[in-house]
Structure formats: C-alpha cells, structure tokens
Amino acid sequence: MEAHRLMGFNLLMNQHRFLETGGEKIAVIGIENWGERKFSKYGNLDKAYAGTEEAPVKLLLSHDPSHWDSQVRPLYPDIDIAFAGHTHGFQFGVEIGNVKWSPSQYAYKQWAGLYQEGSQYLYVNRGFGYLGYPGRIGMPPELTIIELKRG
Secondary structure, eight states, X not given: OHHHHHTTOOOOSXXXXXXXXXXXXXXXXXXXXXXXXXSOBOOOHHHHHTTOTTOSEEEEEOSOXXXXXXXXXXXXXXXXXXXXXXXXGGGBOEEETTEEEOGGGGTOSSOSXXXXXXXXXXXXXXXXXXXXXXXXXXXXXXXXXXXXXXX
C-alpha cells in the first residue's frame, strides 16, 4: 500500500469517491479482496457502498471476479459495472476470432472480457503481471480503456 501511495495512487480500501462531470455524479466504490473460494474476504462492500445510494452511476473495483455473482449482483442491483482482475487468464490461452479458451474458464465463470447479466456488467482484465511462471502464452498483458456514455 505504501508503494502505491508513493506513486500517487489513492487505493480504495472499502471506501468510495465521487467523480463529478457536467453536474452529474459517478460513485467509484473500491473494496479489498473478496473471493468466493479459498481467497480472503477482507472486502466490506456494505461499508464501501454506504453513502453512494443516490449516485445515478456506480462503478465497483473488486479484485476477484467471483465476487460479482456471489454478492454484487444479488445484493447490489444498482451497481452498474464491476471491474475485476485476479485470473490473469491463467497466463495461457487462445483467442482467435470468436474462439476464446483458457484453463481459467474451468476455475472461473468470468475470466476475461466483458460480461452482462440483466442491466449489470462485469469487466475482467487479464492484467500485466504473472503468478508463478514469469511469462504468458497466447494471453498477452492487457490495459483496458472503458468509455462511459450517456444512455
């Protein structure tokens, strides 16, 4: 956390911030890790969400994509989009045209890209780094730009 602070990042540790543009408010909600499986559940979405109820647009930063189906969608239907990572696409896979495969899909329902259920979205980024093997095969690092438009 100190390294991030020194780089000028404002980590949202079970907190939220508001962005305003053109008189409109967007709530950016960030939680500590919350994983459905063996991973720690430090994240407290109740705490981070509190005070954002009136914001017309809510974005959630939650590291583990399993959080979306387990807690976000059933309990927070007004969170418009969640952003996650965690899987790294297992650093291995194939993506050719409409064919997208990785061993990651056997461990995670949502493992890379954009997903939608009803009016809610989840974007899972494959990230830059690695875990274990210091490389990637068919699963390049990813930097994503998401543009929000008025609907």
